[in-house]
Each structure stands twice: as C-alpha cells, then as structure tokens.
Amino acid sequence: MGPFDWLPHASLEPLQLDWLNGVEVAVLRLDLIDPLISGNKWFKLTGHLAQARQAGATGIISLGGAYSNHLHALAAAGKRFDFPSVGLLRGHPQDTPTVLDLKAFGMQLYWLGYGGYRARHEPDFWLPWRERYPHLHPVPEGGGGMTGALGCGVLVEQVRMQLHTLGWADYDAWWLAAGTGTTLAGLVLAEAGAHPVYGAMAVPDDHGVAQNVRAIVQGGYELLDASRGGFAKVDPQLLAFIDTTGQTSGLPLEPLYTGKALLALKQQIEAGVFAPGTRLIFVHTGGLQGRRGLVD
Structure with missing residues (x-):
C-alpha cells in the first residue's frame, strides 16, 4: 500500500456570531480539505x-x-x-x-x-x-487509539502557522466535538501542556470516550457532555441553532458532532465560563456528508 504523502492544509477562519460576547473564536476548517476525504x-x-x-x-x-x-x-x-x-x-x-x-x-x-x-x-x-x-x-x-491520535498532532502546527492571519500572537484553548476522543488526545499530545483542550462529547459517557482518552494522555484536557440525550439524538433547539448559525455566519454544521459542539460552547460562554477576550480554536471536524437524510 501507498506511500501516502498527501497532507492537506486546513484554513483557519474567524467566527462572527453575536452570542460570542467578546470571546474570539477561530474555526479550523477541516471540512474544506477535500470533497470526499473530509474532516479529521x-x-x-x-x-x-x-x-x-x-x-x-x-x-x-x-x-x-x-x-x-x-x-x-x-x-x-x-x-x-x-x-x-x-x-x-x-x-x-x-x-x-x-x-x-x-x-x-x-x-x-x-x-x-x-x-x-x-x-x-x-x-x-x-x-x-x-x-x-x-x-x-x-x-x-x-x-482510534494512539496511532490515530498521533496523526492529529499536525493540526497544532497548522494552527500556529496561521495565527498571524488573525492578528493573534497566541490562543488560550481548543474546543472540539469528541466521538471517540482520538483527535482530542492527539491535540493534547502535540500541545504538551501549552494549551488546554476541551472536548464536547457527542456521545453519552457509556460510549467510552473518557476511557479512550485516558489510555493515551493524562491531563491537559476537559470533557463535558454535549450528547443531548444520546448519540444521534436530534432536537428542535439543536436544529434551529444549526440553521441560524449557517445563515448568520456561513458556517455549515451537522447535528451529530459539530452542531452539538458549537451549541455547547455557546452555553458555556453564556454561563460565564470564558471571559471576553478569550481566544479559542474551534475544530470543525467535518462530517457534513453524514447529515444527508438524517435530519429529514
């Protein structure tokens, strides 16, 4: 097999939404790297x-x-x-x-x-x-596993190389959806303690995300439940949020992972967890193909 030397580059784009309330968010657009081999x-x-x-x-x-x-x-x-x-x-x-x-x-x-x-x-x-x-x-x-996590470490380098396009000297933390926790673990490994990584779990606790992550890294991250009642559980509030976000910012989301993750971030900002001026990297992990037929 191979060799496979294709290493796509993901763009880093600022997110403009009213509810950010002074928190600065840049989106790593993994959904745009390829029409078919998309996302993380x-x-x-x-x-x-x-x-x-x-x-x-x-x-x-x-x-x-x-x-x-x-x-x-x-x-x-x-x-x-x-x-x-x-x-x-x-x-x-x-x-x-x-x-x-x-x-x-x-x-x-x-x-x-x-x-x-x-x-x-x-x-x-x-x-x-x-x-x-x-x-x-x-x-x-x-x-998943250590092998999958190590492959995600390059994302940290890609972000750091693009900070100047935002006028940022640094950022404060990462935020992303977690389905198996592999990408999160890879970011934690690559950060080596420099910045914390927040994982919005798109699946309930019994899916083993916490165990998966602990098997790879110790510390440097935080997991929170964003499953909204279970994997693939979709509700009117989530669908309305995805629709509004797409219309106001142009950012396409899907209801299994990225929609849940960004809605969870909104709730955390509204709860005062992140102060104005905080700079976050939101990873758009792709998955847009999966929304076909699901919402209907």
Whole structure:
C-alpha cells in the first residue's frame, strides 16, 4: 500500500456570531480539505495506513455505522489511492446516502447487527476477520487509539502557522466535538501542556470516550457532555441553532458532532465560563456528508 504523502492544509477562519460576547473564536476548517476525504478522518488514518504498508497489507478493514464519517473517508481513500477496503457495519442492512457512497467507492460491506457490533471490544473479535482477510490491516472504530491520535498532532502546527492571519500572537484553548476522543488526545499530545483542550462529547459517557482518552494522555484536557440525550439524538433547539448559525455566519454544521459542539460552547460562554477576550480554536471536524437524510 501507498506511500501516502498527501497532507492537506486546513484554513483557519474567524467566527462572527453575536452570542460570542467578546470571546474570539477561530474555526479550523477541516471540512474544506477535500470533497470526499473530509474532516479529521484522514489525519487519524495516516498512521494506520503507514502501519498497514509496513506490515505488507494490501488494504484496510474497519468498523462504523450507517452514517460513519470514518468509513466514508476510508472508502474514498481506498478508491483514490487504489487499495481494497472492507467495512463492518453496526445494525442491519440499510441504504443510507453514506452506505450508497461506500458501495460506489468499492468498499465490501458486512452488517453485524447490534449485538455483533457490541462485541467489537472482545479480545477475539478480529480473529475470524483476519482469517477471512489475512492481507487486510484492521483499524479500530473511528481510526482510534494512539496511532490515530498521533496523526492529529499536525493540526497544532497548522494552527500556529496561521495565527498571524488573525492578528493573534497566541490562543488560550481548543474546543472540539469528541466521538471517540482520538483527535482530542492527539491535540493534547502535540500541545504538551501549552494549551488546554476541551472536548464536547457527542456521545453519552457509556460510549467510552473518557476511557479512550485516558489510555493515551493524562491531563491537559476537559470533557463535558454535549450528547443531548444520546448519540444521534436530534432536537428542535439543536436544529434551529444549526440553521441560524449557517445563515448568520456561513458556517455549515451537522447535528451529530459539530452542531452539538458549537451549541455547547455557546452555553458555556453564556454561563460565564470564558471571559471576553478569550481566544479559542474551534475544530470543525467535518462530517457534513453524514447529515444527508438524517435530519429529514
């Protein structure tokens, strides 16, 4: 496989919204790096692709749901860079827009049901898949783990190189959605204590985000619940916020991750957690493809 030397550059843009109340926010636009391999997913994949190449693998096998941004980016990368990919999906067969894309990109799909998918953390989960696909490299859900986190460290460098475009000498903290906590952990590693990282959890506590992060880093971050009742839980307030934000600022959001994260930031600012003059980096982690058909 590979080599994969594509390293996209994400632009840093100021956010203008009335409710910021003097807090300065710059958005790292990972949603704009590529039409298909979008968001933070490529950065998490780079280390796994390197490991696959070193192991002599010919392709990748991984897991996700019917709207998975991770599988979408992986399948798109497989098509672009000409390597086979296999997706193990949560639940039962359904043709969401994401799933239709996975098929069009050439990813081989297997539906595990819900019980079968919950078994993904069992120590022998990968054994039958390794036997069936001995030449494919297994990648954990969402491209997680230390390998995925290390690939996200470059984002800190990209931000620091662009601060002058904002007229900033420095920033105070990071803010981003957390689905597995991998990107957050990568930012914490790269910051090495220089700036704190806030993770707005888009999933409930029982999804294991805190455990995932603790397995990689110790300190330098804070997690808060932004799940609004559960993963993929969408409510009228959230949808109205996403719509208003898009109309007033031009920033597109989706309801699973970025919408929840920015709404949680609004609530924290209104609660006085961040004083006027605070400078924050908000990571737009992409995922816009996943909103197709979901809101309807």
